[in-house]
Amino acid sequence: MEQSRLVLARKVSHYSTSKLSRKVSSMNQQINGLVLPPRIHYRRVAASAAPGTTTTTKSSKFDYDLYVKTKREAVSISLHRAFPPPLKQPETLKMHEAMRYAVGGGRRTCPIACIAACELVGGTQDDAMPGACALEMIKASFCVQDDLPSIDDSELRHGKPTVHRAFGIPTALFAGTALLALGFEHLAARYSGDTAARMVAEVSRAIGSTGLLAGQAVDLGIENPDRAVELETLEFVHLHKTSALLEASLVAGAIAGGASEQEIEALRAYGRVTGLLYQIVDDVADATKTMEELGKIPGQDAMAGKSTYSTILGVDKSREMVGELLVEAKERLGVFEETKALPLIHLANHFANWA
Amino acid sequence: MEQSRLVLARKVSHYSTSKLSRKVSSMNQQINGLVLPPRIHYRRVAASAAPGTTTTTKSSKFDYDLYVKTKREAVSISLHRAFPPPLKQPETLKMHEAMRYAVGGGRRTCPIACIAACELVGGTQDDAMPGACALEMIKASFCVQDDLPSIDDSELRHGKPTVHRAFGIPTALFAGTALLALGFEHLAARYSGDTAARMVAEVSRAIGSTGLLAGQAVDLGIENPDRAVELETLEFVHLHKTSALLEASLVAGAIAGGASEQEIEALRAYGRVTGLLYQIVDDVADATKTMEELGKIPGQDAMAGKSTYSTILGVDKSREMVGELLVEAKERLGVFEETKALPLIHLANHFANWA
Numbered sequence: 001m002e003q004s005r006l007v008l009a010r011k012v013s014h015y016s017t018s019k020l021s022r023k024v025s026s027m028n029q030q031i032n033g034l035v036l037p038p039r040i041h042y043r044r045v046a047a048s049a050a051p052g053t054t055t056t057t058k059s060s061k062f063d064y065d066l067y068v069k070t071k072r073e074a075v076s077i078s079l080h081r082a083f084p085p086p087l088k089q090p091e092t093l094k095m096h097e098a099m100r101y102a103v104g105g106g107r108r109t110c111p112i113a114c115i116a117a118c119e120l121v122g123g124t125q126d127d128a129m130p131g132a133c134a135l136e137m138i139k140a141s142f143c144v145q146d147d148l149p150s151i152d153d154s155e156l157r158h159g160k161p162t163v164h165r166a167f168g169i170p171t172a173l174f175a176g177t178a179l180l181a182l183g184f185e186h187l188a189a190r191y192s193g194d195t196a197a198r199m200v201a202e203v204s205r206a207i208g209s210t211g212l213l214a215g216q217a218v219d220l221g222i223e224n225p226d227r228a229v230e231l232e233t234l235e236f237v238h239l240h241k242t243s244a245l246l247e248a249s250l251v252a253g254a255i256a257g258g259a260s261e262q263e264i265e266a267l268r269a270y271g272r273v274t275g276l277l278y279q280i281v282d283d284v285a286d287a288t289k290t291m292e293e294l295g296k297i298p299g300q301d302a303m304a305g306k307s308t309y310s311t312i313l314g315v316d317k318s319r320e321m322v323g324e325l326l327v328e329a330k331e332r333l334g335v336f337e338e339t340k341a342l343p344l345i346h347l348a349n350h351f352a353n354w355a
Numbered sequence: 356m357e358q359s360r361l362v363l364a365r366k367v368s369h370y371s372t373s374k375l376s377r378k379v380s381s382m383n384q385q386i387n388g389l390v391l392p393p394r395i396h397y398r399r400v401a402a403s404a405a406p407g408t409t410t411t412t413k414s415s416k417f418d419y420d421l422y423v424k425t426k427r428e429a430v431s432i433s434l435h436r437a438f439p440p441p442l443k444q445p446e447t448l449k450m451h452e453a454m455r456y457a458v459g460g461g462r463r464t465c466p467i468a469c470i471a472a473c474e475l476v477g478g479t480q481d482d483a484m485p486g487a488c489a490l491e492m493i494k495a496s497f498c499v500q501d502d503l504p505s506i507d508d509s510e511l512r513h514g515k516p517t518v519h520r521a522f523g524i525p526t527a528l529f530a531g532t533a534l535l536a537l538g539f540e541h542l543a544a545r546y547s548g549d550t551a552a553r554m555v556a557e558v559s560r561a562i563g564s565t566g567l568l569a570g571q572a573v574d575l576g577i578e579n580p581d582r583a584v585e586l587e588t589l590e591f592v593h594l595h596k597t598s599a600l601l602e603a604s605l606v607a608g609a610i611a612g613g614a615s616e617q618e619i620e621a622l623r624a625y626g627r628v629t630g631l632l633y634q635i636v637d638d639v640a641d642a643t644k645t646m647e648e649l650g651k652i653p654g655q656d657a658m659a660g661k662s663t664y665s666t667i668l669g670v671d672k673s674r675e676m677v678g679e680l681l682v683e684a685k686e687r688l689g690v691f692e693e694t695k696a697l698p699l700i701h702l703a704n705h706f707a708n709w710a
Contacts, residue, residue: 006617084565089591091572095564133610145532150524169505177500177535178564184539185563193548200543200555209450209533210439215447216597217529236444 018257064346067110073126075111075132076116079103082133090276091171098167098175099182105158105295109278110135110346113246116343118265120336130190131199131252135174137183138207139245142216145177159295164311191256199252206248215240225305231312235276242282243275250344262335270332271346277325278351283308284318302351326352398683402472423467423652429480434458434709436539437488453522453530454537457495460513460650462496464633464702465490469608471620471698475691478612478641485545486554486607492538493562494600497571506575518614521655546611554607561603570595571628580660586667590631597637598630615689625687625699632680634704638663642710681707 047320086096111132120127147154147162148169154162164172187199205211219237222229250267259267285294286301287310301308308320335343417656441451447683466487473483501670502509503524509517542554560566574592577584607685611654614622642650644664658664684703688696 084563086570087565089569089573089576089588092564092569095568097574099564142532145528147449148528149527170575171572173500173503173505174564177532177562178568179496179533180535181563181568188543188552188559191552193550193552195548196555197543197546197548197551200539202541204536204540207532208439208536208693209447209454209529210442211530213450213533213534213536214442214444216445217450217526218444220525221446224528233444258499260401296573333504 015252019036039102048226050114052179052244062342062346064343064350067343067346068108068350071112071115071125074129075108075136078129079133079136082137082222083182091200092298094167094171095174095178098163098171099179100158100165101166102144102163102175102179103136104159106140106143107138108136110139110249113225113344113347114249114256116347117250117253117259120267120340120344121254121257121259121263123253123259128253130186131256132249134183134186134190134199135203135245135252137179137186137247138203141176141179141183141211142207142245144179148172151216154296156296161249188251198255202251202255202324205246206244211240211244223304223306227307231309234307234309234312235340238276238279239272240281243272245304246269246275246278266332266335270329270348271313271324273329273332274344274348277322277329277348280309280322280325281351283310284315286310286320287315305352322352371587376623382412385607417697417699417701419705422443422701422707423463423696426467426470426480427463429484430463430470434488434491437485438537439491449522449526450529450533453518454492454534456515456521457499457518457530459493459536460515461491461493461495463497463602465600468626469604469611471607471702472608472614473612475695475699476609476612476623478608478614482590482611483576483608485541486611487604489538489541489554490604490607492534492541493558496531496534496538497525497562497567499534503527506571510652511651512584550610553610557606557610558603558675561599566595570599572598578659578661582662584662584667585649587665587666589662592641593631593634594627596631597634598627601630601633602626621687623692624690625684625703628680628684628687629706632677632684632703635673635677635680636665636706636709638665639670639677641665642670645670647696655661656685675705677690 003155037303046329068233072227080100086093112134115128115136117129119125143157144163146152148159148164151310155165156162161165161176162172185203187203188196189200190196202245207213218233219241222233224236231273246270247268251264254264254267283301286298286308289298291297302311311320313321328350330345333344338345378672407707435455438455458672469487469490470480470483473486498512498519502512503519511522513572515521517527518530522530539555539559540559541550545551545553551667562568569593573588576582577588577592600701602623603626605626606619609619609622638656641653641663644653646652657666664676668676681703685700688699693700
């Protein structure tokens, strides 16, 4: 575990909170020669939780469940409206049905993170929504591909048959690629020039051959039960396969909300840590939860002899690591006002409590 | 054939050359209240070829082969430099190798069209190059997907084993998606805000569920040998599967070169017609050429009982239609100076002569 923490620490060390504080503070004072009241307060947010615990922030009355429910509904409505009218051919109708089916379930973590980041930096839900929808489409596109027989060969996702099981492999391939294209179209067409270009660059880099896809490729490579997998490799997989898209969601939301570079980098660091946390929790859940709780068949990784955090470190040590990452995730939000950061604090808490 | 021409005519009728001429002429005179010398001359370009003939433009000394060779080399060098340094894991190295392999062959039609359009409207090769590379990546991504066992199950492309035959299906899937992501990253990161956003919107729409992917889905649907396929359906497939990306390549190049809306729409209409022409030629070639000439196994469509222009209309009538479309393609370029339009005139000629 120490090795892994070192790797992570090395990777995110340039986002040091104190260094960041000085930069932002200095910037705030320099704008137009005026000494402005600082928009960002550098109070540490709930960073005192001991490693291994998964306590929630007690100082707030924030209703996380209601927040998530409200955002989830808003995202679903916007997603529904985001699809172009299908053409009349039966094959194109089927592809559109498969696209809608693919985005029909799920926890909406990426879009909620996108909206929360946007609101945190002073933007609105409306500012974030096209980006939020785009990210859900892009995430769904990767789920469709990941579930294919040649990759994970999954039968179920979100408690429903996977897209290729419901529509056949060719339609799944077409629908997956179409969702990716529609996601980028949404980013490019629904934001003004510089904002759109930056969001597309951010998201495309996050999912590309040095991002999400690198994580997926290595993930598939380590499925060989005879291969000894080091924790560093597993961390690489999780940081690329999961953190990359969460990071991009937060950064896209921040860009949509007009964030400063410092705010963007704080959210990026939070996303990186929280994504890793989430994936370790997912590894633990696969070993400890029921099919009903998971919405998919549990224990598939272990049965396939695949290395996960829980098989390498064990469930207890994995949970301990989740606690440490939770502390770090909250520290990264220390540059923001605590009340405004509550949705993202609770998002990390929520993930951690699932383990 | 008449039915098909009517369909096409209906679709491109709003690009009427004479209507366009009036608009551009009026715009040119209105800029800053000055009567400017018109930048665009409305001389008709080689539009007199009779239907069914595939003559080249005789008035020029333009060396099309040299032009294509030079552009092809420039694109290949830029493509080589356009890939990010791979990460160190064997799986990511393999994915990068597959990505380079996927863009390693081919005629570079899309990037050459992109550069030619950019130069035609007053831009430079350098202005167009990031877009040209992006379009070749995106095209390659679709070739990888199209060749998969679940879709066309192709063994060869450009005379080499297809990506999934050379690298396995999972790596082909990852590399294909990574090429798509890298293409969009290239557009977004290498152009300034408004230009980038417009190019991404144009290209993503062209490849999406109402564009290229609609064509691919319907194309697969009509492979059933028991299904009676109308010419209108075949035209839908070709306009979406082939014209869409050629159109987007020309429009992207035009945007990169700072084209007027009228220039963009003229190039769009030319791309639409030329893409259809190309695909009919491809259908004819599949029935008439050798494996050496094609770089792939000929007669696959006919063996599978799939409808093509040559099986529905016959080779002679298909060639006649190619001649008619060639005339129309050249007419669409009538808004430009003939000498500047030579590369695109010859591109259409070159396609037509292959039939």
